Amino acid sequence: MGSDVQSLGYFLFEVSDLDAWDRFLIKVIGVERGEALAEDLVPYRTDDRAARILLREGPADDLVALGFDVPGEGAVQRLADRIHRSGHPVEPASEDEARARGVRGLVRTFEPGGVAIELCHGPVLAKTPFRRELVRTGFVTGEQGVGHLALRADDIAKTQSYFEQLLSFDLSDHIRCTLPGDFEVDITFLHVNPRHHTVALGTGIPKHLHHFMLQMGSLDDVGAALDRAFAHEVRVVQGLGRHPNDHMVSFYCVTPSGFECELGWGGRTVDDSTWNPTTYDRISDWGHQSPYRRPPKRRAELGERP
Numbered sequence: 001m002g003s004d005v006q007s008l009g010y011f012l013f014e015v016s017d018l019d020a021w022d023r024f025l026i027k028v029i030g031v032e033r034g035e036a037l038a039e040d041l042v043p044y045r046t047d048d049r050a051a052r053i054l055l056r057e058g059p060a061d062d063l064v065a066l067g068f069d070v071p072g073e074g075a076v077q078r079l080a081d082r083i084h085r086s087g088h089p090v091e092p093a094s095e096d097e098a099r100a101r102g103v104r105g106l107v108r109t110f111e112p113g114g115v116a117i118e119l120c121h122g123p124v125l126a127k128t129p130f131r132r133e134l135v136r137t138g139f140v141t142g143e144q145g146v147g148h149l150a151l152r153a154d155d156i157a158k159t160q161s162y163f164e165q166l167l168s169f170d171l172s173d174h175i176r177c178t179l180p181g182d183f184e185v186d187i188t189f190l191h192v193n194p195r196h197h198t199v200a201l202g203t204g205i206p207k208h209l210h211h212f213m214l215q216m217g218s219l220d221d222v223g224a225a226l227d228r229a230f231a232h233e234v235r236v237v238q239g240l241g242r243h244p245n246d247h248m249v250s251f252y253c254v255t256p257s258g259f260e261c262e263l264g265w266g267g268r269t270v271d272d273s274t275w276n277p278t279t280y281d282r283i284s285d286w287g288h289q290s291p292y293r294r295p296p297k298r299r300a301e302l303g304e305r306p
């Protein structure tokens with residue numbers, strides 16, 4: 001069965017401090033503010049599209065919706081019908097909602113955890129090119145979509161089934177290990193295009209979102225972003241490191257909403273004709289240490305991850 005979902009088109013976050021997010025996105029990450037498309041959503045760009053990150057003001061400080069690109073209105077409808085027949089709610093969305101998101105149309109459904117899954121067609125391009133003022137090599141998007149995310153899944157099998165059976169995702173791999181302090185890690189990684197994973201599913205996450213990831217075109221751009229994070233006193237919770245499964249060299253910092261943002265470079269891609277899902281016993285091959293680490297004994301006493 002061919003996949004109807006092509007890629008992750010946008011993130012929609014509800015945030016309590018729009019000004020702090022504006023500074024974070026523009027001055028630290030290096031994304032650019034888009035031209036306002038509607039009053040209630042503020043669009044940001046990571047490429048030539050009108051909106052890749054959308055902010056709505058509100059108390060949740062969490063992920064509200066994920067926009068997935070589907071090739072055309074007919075494909076959106078076929079996919080919506082498939083999801084409806086499987087017993088999941090499907091809601092139409094207005095033209096105003098589509099315009100606000102920088103797409104021509106969308107249908108809304110919900111993953112088992114309650115995050116809106118917006119099936120979109122007809123992404124709108126901005127009137128001007130992405131300027132790459134801070135991120136000289138730009139962000140890796142295109143067929144790989146805007147990036148990836150780690151989503152809370154209280155029942156991983158159920159959420160995995162939703163993404164695999166309804167949205168045509170495939171398993172990339174797992175990471176399963178126990179960190180000092182008996183901190184159990186069990187993450188399932190799923191892909192829907194060559195990006196190693198678009199969605200990672202994990203438990204024990206207080207919000208819907210653990211982190212979202214944007215990939216840059218060079219390691220120098222990631223390093224410059226790390227410098228900007230320190231310069232702007234953004235809390236860097238994991239310094240540079242490399243993950244064993246997607247090979248991404250990345251660091252993690254805390255957004256103004258409390259969930260994290262991963263900025264990376266060098267992620268490998270998946271070729272479905274040769275891919276074999278495996279299980280890794282570690283989160284990182286090297287690095288990803290906290291710059292604010294306490295001594296190991298004290299961390300174990302506090303139940304902190306290493």
Ligand SMILES: [Fe+2]
Nearest residue numbers: 148150213262
């Ligand atoms: Fe990640």
